[in-house]
Amino acid sequence: MSSYTTRIRSIIDRLAPHWFWLVSVSVMLCYWVVLAFQPGNVQGIVIGEPSSMTIYAPRTITYTSTLLTDQVRDAAASSPALEVVVVNETLLDDARKDLAAILAEIATIRANGREYAARAQQIDALDDGLDVALVPTDTARQIMKLKDREWDALSRVILAVYDDAVRAVSQRIDSQTAERLTREIVPLAIDAQIGALTSTDDAMQALIARFVTPFLKINVSIDQVATTAARQKARAETPLQMSSLQMGQTIVSKGDILDAVQYEKLLMSGLLESSTNWNQVAGQILLAIGLALLLSYTLWRNEKRTGRKPRELFAVTILVIAVVVCTRMLAWLNAGYILATPIVMMMMIFSALFGIRTANLITMNVALMVLVIANGSVVYSLPPLVGALVAGMLIRNVTRSRVFVVAGLGAAAASAVVLIGVTLLTAVTIEWNDLAPLLLYSACGSMLSALLALGLYNVVGRMAGILTPLMLLELAHPAEPLVRRLMREAPGTYAHSIAVGNLAESAAEAIGADGLLLRVASYFHDIGKLKRPYFFVDNQNDGVNLHDTLHPNESARIIIDHVRDGIVMANAAGLPEVITAFIRTHHGTSQVRAFVNKAVAAGIAYDEAEYTYPGPIPYTREHALLMLADSVEATVRSKIQSGALVSASDGTGYQFDAVIASIIEDRLASGQLADTPITIAELKRVHEAFVKTLKGIYHPRIDYSPKEKRTADPVVVPQGHV
Numbered sequence: 001m002s003s004y005t006t007r008i009r010s011i012i013d014r015l016a017p018h019w020f021w022l023v024s025v026s027v028m029l030c031y032w033v034v035l036a037f038q039p040g041n042v043q044g045i046v047i048g049e050p051s052s053m054t055i056y057a058p059r060t061i062t063y064t065s066t067l068l069t070d071q072v073r074d075a076a077a078s079s080p081a082l083e084v085v086v087v088n089e090t091l092l093d094d095a096r097k098d099l100a101a102i103l104a105e106i107a108t109i110r111a112n113g114r115e116y117a118a119r120a121q122q123i124d125a126l127d128d129g130l131d132v133a134l135v136p137t138d139t140a141r142q143i144m145k146l147k148d149r150e151w152d153a154l155s156r157v158i159l160a161v162y163d164d165a166v167r168a169v170s171q172r173i174d175s176q177t178a179e180r181l182t183r184e185i186v187p188l189a190i191d192a193q194i195g196a197l198t199s200t201d202d203a204m205q206a207l208i209a210r211f212v213t214p215f216l217k218i219n220v221s222i223d224q225v226a227t228t229a230a231r232q233k234a235r236a237e238t239p240l241q242m243s244s245l246q247m248g249q250t251i252v253s254k255g256d257i258l259d260a261v262q263y264e265k266l267l268m269s270g271l272l273e274s275s276t277n278w279n280q281v282a283g284q285i286l287l288a289i290g291l292a293l294l295l296s297y298t299l300w301r302n303e304k305r306t307g308r309k310p311r312e313l314f315a316v317t318i319l320v321i322a323v324v325v326c327t328r329m330l331a332w333l334n335a336g337y338i339l340a341t342p343i344v345m346m347m348m349i350f351s352a353l354f355g356i357r358t359a360n361l362i363t364m365n366v367a368l369m370v371l372v373i374a375n376g377s378v379v380y381s382l383p384p385l386v387g388a389l390v391a392g393m394l395i396r397n398v399t400r401s402r403v404f405v406v407a408g409l410g411a412a413a414a415s416a417v418v419l420i421g422v423t424l425l426t427a428v429t430i431e432w433n434d435l436a437p438l439l440l441y442s443a444c445g446s447m448l449s450a451l452l453a454l455g456l457y458n459v460v461g462r463m464a465g466i467l468t469p470l471m472l473l474e475l476a477h478p479a480e481p482l483v484r485r486l487m488r489e490a491p492g493t494y495a496h497s498i499a500v501g502n503l504a505e506s507a508a509e510a511i512g513a514d515g516l517l518l519r520v521a522s523y524f525h526d527i528g529k530l531k532r533p534y535f536f537v538d539n540q541n542d543g544v545n546l547h548d549t550l551h552p553n554e555s556a557r558i559i560i561d562h563v564r565d566g567i568v569m570a571n572a573a574g575l576p577e578v579i580t581a582f583i584r585t586h587h588g589t590s591q592v593r594a595f596v597n598k599a600v601a602a603g604i605a606y607d608e609a610e611y612t613y614p615g616p617i618p619y620t621r622e623h624a625l626l627m628l629a630d631s632v633e634a635t636v637r638s639k640i641q642s643g644a645l646v647s648a649s650d651g652t653g654y655q656f657d658a659v660i661a662s663i664i665e666d667r668l669a670s671g672q673l674a675d676t677p678i679t680i681a682e683l684k685r686v687h688e689a690f691v692k693t694l695k696g697i698y699h700p701r702i703d704y705s706p707k708e709k710r711t712a713d714p715v716v717v718p719q720g721h722v
Contacts, residue, residue: 028292030321031369034328035284047263054254055266057245057335060375063268067260068241076238077231084226091219092166092173099162099215102126102134103155106143110151120144134214142207150198157193158211164189165216174220181216245269246335246377287372295320295365299358312354315464316362319346324369331373336438338380339419340445341370344411347388348404348453351395353466359392379422379438387415387446399469399516401454408450415442467578472520475579482527482573492538493529496633497522503629503693504622510689511682513621521582521626524575528566528583532558537638552599556592556611563587563613585623586630588672589615617672624667624676625686631663632690640698656694660687 109122123140135143146154168185169177190208194200245251245265252262299313323346330337343366350359367385374380391411395403416439423435461468478484486494501522508515533539535546535558547555566583591611599606618624636659639645645654664683667673 024292024296026317027295027320028288030324031291032284032288034324034369035288035372036281047258047260049258050255051252051258055251057249057251057265057269060244060246060377061268062242062244065241065243065261065264065268067264068243069238072241073235073238077235079234082227082230082234084223084230086221086223087172088219088221089171091217092171095215095217096159096162096166099211100159103158103211106135107151107155110144110148116144134210139207139210142203153197154204154208157190157196158208160193161186161189161208162212162215164192165212172220173216173218175218177220178216178218182213186212186216243268249335291365291368295362298361298365309465311463311465315353315460316350318463319349319460320362320366323366324373327370327373335374335377335380336441338370338374338377339383339415339438339442340448341384342445342449342452343367343370343384344388344391344408344446345449345453345456347392348395348407348450349457349460351392352398352453352457353461353464353468356392356395360389363388363392379419379426382422383415383419383442384445386418387411387442390414391446391450398457399473401470404450404454404457407453408447411449412443412446415446462576465577467517467576469516471576472516475575476516476520476523480523482530482569482575483523485530486523486527490526490529490533490536490539492541493526493533493536496538496637497524497526499633499637499697500525500626500629502697503633503690504625506689506693507625507629507686508622510685511621511625511678513625517578518622518625518629521579521622522629524566524570524579525582525586525626525630526562526566527569528562528564530569531562531565535559536562547595552595552602552604553606553610555598556595559592559595560611560613582623582626584614585616585618586626587613587615588617588627588667589613590670590672617675619675621676621678621682624673624678627672628664628667628686629690631667632660632694635659635663636694636698654694654698656691657687660690660694 105126106123109119109126112119112122114122120137120140123135123143124137126135143151165181165185166173168189169181173181186209187205189212190205194205194208197204243265245268251265251269252258256262299316323342327338327341327343330340343363346366347359347363350362363385367381367388370384371378371381388411390413391407394407394410398404419438419442420435423438458468458471461471474480476483478487483494486497501519504518504522505515507513508518529536529538535555540546547558550558563583563586567580570580570583590613591608592613596606596608596611599611618627636645636654636656639659640654645656645659664687668683
């Protein structure tokens with residue numbers, strides 16, 4: 001083991017008593033930073049000028065639009081229908097009477113018998129009290145030239161034209177109608193009545209218009225006080241206008257001219273704020289503390305293994321923080337990218353390492369953060385959560401990489417179904433062109449999570465101190481240096497290890513233990529024998545036992561040291577602690593009885609501690625199975641080789657029941673299985689599995705060689721498996 005790794009483990013061990021609070025504080029700080037670190041304020045945005053960037057809504061909001069409200073209220077208040085009109089119904093009648101009186105006065109002047117010049121002067125003076133020059137000198141002279149019959153006809157035509165004009169506008173004249181009377185209606189009325197005159201020239205028409213037009217007075221006016229009150233009432237009764245923004249919605253595109261409505265959206269989104277919203281800060285802090293404590297307490301209370309192992313908590317904390325930070329970064333880029341959050345990857349890894357229960361607890365906590373990051377949008381937060389839960393259920397025995405691919409496909413399908421369902425449920429109208437990119441983000445996120453989970457599975461496993469199946473398969477490869485050394489330098493021990501692996505794996509399958517772990521542990525449990533391989537009978541092929549010349553104490557020390565040597569070699573090779581634990585426990589605290597018996601037979605005084613393995617005794621079911629398999633394989637092999645165990649005469653082969661039973665009973669009686677969570681019923685199934693496996697190894701064979709002995713060299717006949 002490198003000094004760097006040793007230093008890291010030392011630091012973790014020192015922090016172990018305080019790890020719960022370290023996790024809580026770390027996750028809380030991460031959550032708070034993610035919630036507080038909003039997209040930066042937009043600078044250099046001016047109404048009426050092109051935008052220098054494309055700006056998206058950072059969150060979903062609904063707000064009262066002051067700008068839209070004012071626009072709608074102005075439109076309502078400016079409606080012409082709100083004008084209060086006042087009509088002076090007697091004004092036109094009085095004006096006609098005045099016109100008739102002037103015409104009568106002119107007739108009287110014409111007939112008063114005075115001199116021509118005097119009468120013309122009197123007619124010219126008739127308009128002195130009027131606002132207009134009704135009868136200028138030229139007109140007075142023109143009137144005086146008319147004969148009485150012509151004047152009487154002209155007077156009737158003037159009054160008829162006046163009456164026709166007033167009747168054409170229904171006796172209602174406003175400023176616009178007055179202009180229309182002068183331009184259109186009066187000329188038409190003159191054309192209709194002038195035929196009653198002897199002269200119809202332009203001068204006569206102009207004379208008629210001169211008398212009629214001044215008396216067409218405006219009798220329609222606007223009551224300004226009442227109209228103002230009506231407009232104010234309409235403005236007050238117009239409701240406030242609400243406006244909404246969806247997270248990720250484009251507020252303004254790069255190059256577009258910024259208008260007042262877009263500016264208001266930027267302001268309401270908080271992108272133009274320069275002051276701190278302390279209520280928002282307080283909410284962020286409380287939410288971060290609550291979710292962090294919930295995660296830590298959940299692990300501590302409900303997941304005692306994960307919640308109280310510093311290395312596993314460290315791995316959980318790092319991955320949770322990475323997922324939350326990554327989700328926030330995706331949300332900054334585009335709200336739809338939240339659907340690609342790596343929460344699916346986290347669920348896969350945790351489900352494979354810690355089990356579905358722990359993975360669900362952690363994922364639900366992180367899913368709450370994703371919901372907050374999505375500003376409460378279930379469209380963005382619910383599909384990845386469901387996809388993660390489905391992926392976690394699809395992760396089983398991770399011995400093949402395709403498990404992650406299948407889980408990723410399952411997550412993608414589940415996310416798509418939920419996304420479509422939530423959209424149908426919440427959207428008023430479905431825009432499939434907008435939904436298609438979201439489905440793509442979701443599917444790509446799930447598959448990318450599967451690939452990331454496959455790549456990070458072993459990394460997180462090492463970080464957590466957990467031996468993954470894929471790591472076990474790597475250790476079991478023949479190219480593993482220690483395994484290759486065992487094959488070359490201690491072939492007998494290697495064969496013994498393979499046989500022990502077969503026995504232990506079959507027993508594990510019988511009681512539901514980890515068979516792959518046991519097989520790999522079997523390969524390494526005796527690597528300590530590599531230091532002095534020929535001191536072990538497994539590797540003594542020449543019939544010479546080196547222990548025959550050694551003192552029993554020395555022999556016991558050499559045999560026992562293979563455990564200590566194995567631990568040193570395992571640490572130097574960087575083997576996981578899980579494998580090293582099998583080296584420590586496969587002999588427990590048992591004695592090297594062969595050398596104890598030798599010392600007793602020789603009358604040599606001995607200390608039991610020198611003949612006892614350092615231990616500890618097994619403390620998992622897998623440890624117990626390896627201890628039993630190791631003892632059974634060695635005992636059976638030695639008994640068969642020494643002839644103490646002979647094949648039955650009925651052709652059923654060796655009978656292993658008694659040997660196996662005695663070994664199991666001895667381990668129970670000596671307390672070697674006292675700390676192991678294994679039951680008597682499971683031990684019975686282990687016994688049966690050992691018997692079955694040993695019979696497969698030592699099954700009877702048919703001898704095909706000639707029965708008669710020959711003096712010549714024997715003929716070797718190939719043996720078949722029968």
